[in-house]
Amino acid sequence: MAEHPANLAPDAKSARPETHATDAHAGAPEHHPTPTAFGLDAPAWIGVAMLVVFAILLWKRVPAAIASALDRKIEGIREQLDEARRLRSEAEALRAEYEAKAASADADAATLIERARHEAEAIKAQAEADSARLIERRTLMAEAKIAAAERAALDQVRAKAVEAAAAAAERLIRERHDPTADSRLVDETIAGLGRTN
Template sequence: MADILMLLASGAEGHAEPGVLGLDSYQWVALAMSVLIAVFIWKKVPGIITGGLDAKIAAIRSALDEAKTLRAEAEALRAEYVAKIASAEKDAEAMLAGAREEADAILAKAEADSEVMVARRQKMAEDKIAAAERAAIAEVKAKAVTAAAAASRKLIAERHDGAADKKLADEVIAWL
């Protein structure tokens, strides 16, 4: 007890490190780490970790390749539909021009027919001439209306869709 009092009086603090089997605590920690590393190497843990990472990398690469393929397909479809739209617009313009030419030809033919008819009927009485003129003009108008209605029906059927309906309805509502 006197030894302890002397140590306390001298101001020196003394404590003992725990030790087992002649090894200090830092030596036990080093030994435990060595055993842990040996077990990791023995069980091939780094290989398992790198194998899992390689599998994840391969899955990501596969997903990226699939995304590139899908993007290329989408761009091809987009280009195809742009070409189809352009072709449809050209076809519609060609049909409109054809309908106009046909209407002009019908009108020219009708005018020529009416001139021939008027020249033949000039010899008849004035009341018959007036009746013949009205009949010829009515026939020309009917043919022109029929041709224009057919061309309009065809053009409207080809160029008028749901979006055009909505736009037309919006314009009518705005006008009101």
């Protein structure tokens, strides 16, 4: 800020003797007076400028604009918090749903395992019963085949025995009976027939 010439003149006059005094006293410190304008020094003018700026801000409704901007910001933050709460509740609902599904899946798996175990036991029992029936049927078939083989063997033995007996009888008859013995036997048989009558 430019200083008023009237205010500078006395200071200038007073500064000259101090300068001479300074020249006279080389070791003494210099003392400079603080410049002023309209009776206000620099810090006072800074305060006045700040008051003017604040007055302009109040006149232009800057605090209201700041307050509305802050209100908008607060409203945005509130909406974000509401959205976060909604997302959290949805996430908790999904978590509960998946936990319920997991529990249901565990129960279904246990039921399936139990059903499979029962089916396996039923299949095993059926297989054991079928194998027992098959063994029994094959045993009966084997016994029937053995009995048939025994009968066939007995029939063969009997047939061979009959053949052997017939052959032996024929051989004995041939050996012991000659034609004369045969005619005598026939005569005796005929004579015996006549006596019975």
